[in-house]
Amino acid sequence: MNAATLFGLCGAVLVGLGLYGLVTNPEPLRKILAFNLLGSGVFLVFGVVARRAAASGLGGDPVPQAMVITAIVVAFAATAMAIALVLRLLQETGRSTLSADDPGGTDGGNS
Amino acid sequence: MPDANVLHDATTTDGALLVLAIVLPAAGILLSFVLGGRYAERIALILLPFGFVIAMIIFIDVWRSGHLLVYIVGDWKPPLGIALRADGLSATMMVAMAIVFCAVAIFAYADFGTREGSAEVRAPFAFWILLMAIWGAMNLVSLGGDLFTLYVALELLTFAAVPLVCLDGRAETLQAALRYLLFALLGSILYLAGTALLYGSYATLDIVLLSRRVEMEPATLVAATLMTIGLFAKTALFPLHLWLPPAHAGAPAAASAVLSAVVVKGSFFLVVRLWFDVMPGMLGSAGSQLFGVLGAAAIIFGSVVALQQQRLKLLIAYSTVAQIGYLFLIFPLAFDAASAQLQGTGALTGGIIQAISHATAKAAMFMAAGLIYAALGHDRIDDLGGIARALPMTVVAFALGGVSLIGLPPSGGFLAKWILLEATVATGQWWWALVILAGGLFTSCYMFIVLSRAVAPPSEPLKFQIVVPRYQEAAALVLALASLLLGFVALGPVDVLQVGRLDSMMVTLR
Numbered sequence: 001m002n003a004a005t006l007f008g009l010c011g012a013v014l015v016g017l018g019l020y021g022l023v024t025n026p027e028p029l030r031k032i033l034a035f036n037l038l039g040s041g042v043f044l045v046f047g048v049v050a051r052r053a054a055a056s057g058l059g060g061d062p063v064p065q066a067m068v069i070t071a072i073v074v075a076f077a078a079t080a081m082a083i084a085l086v087l088r089l090l091q092e093t094g095r096s097t098l099s100a101d102d103p104g105g106t107d108g109g110n111s
Numbered sequence: 112m113p114d115a116n117v118l119h120d121a122t123t124t125d126g127a128l129l130v131l132a133i134v135l136p137a138a139g140i141l142l143s144f145v146l147g148g149r150y151a152e153r154i155a156l157i158l159l160p161f162g163f164v165i166a167m168i169i170f171i172d173v174w175r176s177g178h179l180l181v182y183i184v185g186d187w188k189p190p191l192g193i194a195l196r197a198d199g200l201s202a203t204m205m206v207a208m209a210i211v212f213c214a215v216a217i218f219a220y221a222d223f224g225t226r227e228g229s230a231e232v233r234a235p236f237a238f239w240i241l242l243m244a245i246w247g248a249m250n251l252v253s254l255g256g257d258l259f260t261l262y263v264a265l266e267l268l269t270f271a272a273v274p275l276v277c278l279d280g281r282a283e284t285l286q287a288a289l290r291y292l293l294f295a296l297l298g299s300i301l302y303l304a305g306t307a308l309l310y311g312s313y314a315t316l317d318i319v320l321l322s323r324r325v326e327m328e329p330a331t332l333v334a335a336t337l338m339t340i341g342l343f344a345k346t347a348l349f350p351l352h353l354w355l356p357p358a359h360a361g362a363p364a365a366a367s368a369v370l371s372a373v374v375v376k377g378s379f380f381l382v383v384r385l386w387f388d389v390m391p392g393m394l395g396s397a398g399s400q401l402f403g404v405l406g407a408a409a410i411i412f413g414s415v416v417a418l419q420q421q422r423l424k425l426l427i428a429y430s431t432v433a434q435i436g437y438l439f440l441i442f443p444l445a446f447d448a449a450s451a452q453l454q455g456t457g458a459l460t461g462g463i464i465q466a467i468s469h470a471t472a473k474a475a476m477f478m479a480a481g482l483i484y485a486a487l488g489h490d491r492i493d494d495l496g497g498i499a500r501a502l503p504m505t506v507v508a509f510a511l512g513g514v515s516l517i518g519l520p521p522s523g524g525f526l527a528k529w530i531l532l533e534a535t536v537a538t539g540q541w542w543w544a545l546v547i548l549a550g551g552l553f554t555s556c557y558m559f560i561v562l563s564r565a566v567a568p569p570s571e572p573l574k575f576q577i578v579v580p581r582y583q584e585a586a587a588l589v590l591a592l593a594s595l596l597l598g599f600v601a602l603g604p605v606d607v608l609q610v611g612r613l614d615s616m617m618v619t620l621r
Contacts, residue, residue, distance in 0.1 A: 015304065022293075022297055028289055028293065031293050032293075035293075035296050035297070035300065038300050039300055039303075041304075042300055042303050042304045042307060045304065045307045045308070045311075046307045046310075048311075049307055049310055049311035052311065061314075063191070063310070064307070064310055064311075067259050067306075067310070070259075070263065071262075071303055074263070074266045074299075075300070077270065078266070078270070078292070078296055078299070081270065081273065081274075081292065082289065082292050082293070082296070085273075085277070085285060085288055085289045085292060086289065088277075088280070088285055089282065089285045089286060089289060092280070092281075092282040092285060093282045098286060098289060098290050098293075
C-alpha cells in the first residue's frame with residue numbers, strides 16, 4: 001500500500017465518521033464539528049488526487065491544491081457563520097437545539 | 112452546454128458582458144460597504160435595472176446568433192483556465208431572475224428603504240447587500256463553465272440566502288436559518304467530494320471537456336451520486352425538504368420571495384447542468400425513474416401538507432415543496448430509451464418554463480401574503496375574510512399566481528405542464544401524467560380554500576395595522592401578470608433554450 005492509497009483511505013474514513021456524526025447528532029454544535037470532520041476528509045481526498053498526478057514528473061498537480069485552498073476558506077466561513085447563528089440562538093432562547101418546534105417554549109428537555 | 116467546436120474555445124465578441132454580469136453586483140457590494148448605511152439601497156436600486164439590461168443584451172445576442180457567448184478568464188484556456196459560457200438556458204434564467212430581482216427591489220423599498228431623518232438600522236443595510244450577493248451568485252451559477260466555479264457560486268448563494276432567513280433576529284427564524292445552513296453545508300460538502308473524485312478521474316472539471324471524457328465507471332457514479340444528493344438537499348427535494356417551510360415562511364416577505372423564487376432554482380440549475388450537459392448518458396432508465404419518483408412524492412406530499420396549513424405563508428412554502436417536484440419530472444420524461452441518453456429538448460424546455468413561471472408566480476404570492484400580513488397583523492387563513500375588498504390588487508396578484516401554479520391557460524404553468532404532458536404521451540409513461548394532473552387538482556384545492564376565505568365577508572370589521580403602499584401591490588401584480596402571460600412565449604423565443612444544445616448534437620452525430 002503506497003502513501004496515496006493510505007491517505008485516500010484515511011480521507012474515506014473521515015468522510016464516513018463526519019457523515020455519521022452530521023446525520024445522527026441532534027446538537028447543532030456537534031453537527032458543525034462533524035461537518036468539519038467530513039470536510040477534512042474531502043480535503044484529504046483532494047490532496048491525494050493532487051499527489052496521484054505526481055507520476056508525470058511534477059511534485060504534485062497544483063490545480064487540486066488551488067481548489068482545496070478555496071474549499072478550506074469556504075468551509076471556514078461556513079463554520080464561522082454557523083457558530084454565529086448558534087451563539088445568537090443561545091442568547092435569544094438560552095438553548096441551542098433544533099429539535100423543539102417552539103424554541104421559546106419551556107417544555108423541551110432534550111437540549 | 113457541450114458545444115464542443117474549437118471555435119468556441121475562445122472569447123467571443125460581447126463575451127465581456129458575462130464578466131460584467133458578475134462583477135457589477137460584486138462592485139455594488141464592496142461600494143456599499145465603503146459608503147455604508149443608506150447608500151446600499153441606492154446602489155442596489157441603480158444596479159439592478161442595469162443587471163436586467165445586461166441580461167437582456169446577453170439573451171438577445173444568444174437568441175439572434177444561435178451561438179454561445181464565451182469568455183475565457185485571463186486568456187487561460189480550459190482545462191487549466193476558467194471559461195464563462197452563456198448558452199440558451201443560462202441567458203433565459205438570467206433574464207427571468209433579473210425581472211424577479213427588480214420587482215423584489217421595488218417591493219422591498221417600502222420595508223427596507225431608509226426615510227429622511229430616520230435612524231440607520233442594520234437590517235435594511237444587510238438586506239440590500241444580500242440581495243446583490245444573491246443576484247451576483249445567481250449570475251455566476253448561470254454562467255460558470257466548470258464544476259468548481261459552480262461550487263463556489265453555490266456557496267455564495269447559500270451564504271447570502273441563510274442570513275436573509277433570520278433578518279429580523281427572532282428566535283424561530285434563527286432556528287430556521289441554522290437548520291437551513293446545516294442542510295446546505297451537508298449538500299455543499301457532498302458536492303465538493305464529487306468534484307474531487309471527478310477531477311481525480313478525468314483531470315478536468317470544465318463542463319465541455321468533462322462531457323467528452325466522462326465514462327461509465329464506479330468512481331464517476333459515486334461522484335455523480337454524491338453531487339446529486341448534495342444538490343437535492345439544497346433544492347429541498349423531498350425527502351430533504353425539512354428545512355424549507357420554516358425558513359421560507361419565517362423570513363420577511365421580500366426575502367421569502369427571493370428565497371423561494373431564485374435560490375432553490377440555483378441548485379436545480381446545477382442538477383440540470385450535471386445530468387444534461389456533463390453526463391447525459393449516465394443517468395440511465397432506473398436513475399431517471401428514481402428522480403421522477405422523488406419529484407412525484409414531493410408533489411403529492413407538499414400539496415397534501417399545504418392543504419392542512421392554517422397560516423398563509425406556510426401554505427405557500429409547502430406549495431413550493433410541491434412545485435419543486437415538477438422540476439424533477441423532466442428527468443424520466445427527457446430520457447430517450449433508444450440512445451439511453453437524456454435529451455435536452457421537449458421535457459427540459461418544459462422544466463425551465465416551469466422554473467421560471469414558478470419563480471415569478473411564487474415571488475408574487477409571497478409578496479401578496481406579506482402585504483396581507485402587514486395589513487392584518489396576522490396571516491391565519493381562517494380570518495382572512497374581507498381582505499379581498501380591502502386589498503383587491505393584492506388578492507388578484509395572489510390569485511393570478513395561483514392560476515399559474517395550477518396551470519390554467521395562458522399561464523407559464525400551463526405551457527410547462529402542457530409540454531410535460533406531451534412528453535409523457537410521446538414516451539408512453541402515462542403514470543407521470545397522473546401525477547401532473549393530481550398536482551394541479553391539489554393546487555386548485557388549496558388556492559380555492561384561501562380565495563374563498565379572502566372574498567368572504569369579515570366576521571368583524573377589519574382593523575388595519577398599516578396602509579399598504581400602492582407600488583408594493585403593483586410590484587406583486589406585475590410579477591403575477593408576467594407569470595400569467597409567460598404562456599405566450601410558446602409563440603416566440605422558446606427555441607432559444609436549444610442554443611448550445613443542437614450544435615452539440617450535431618457534433619456527436621459527426
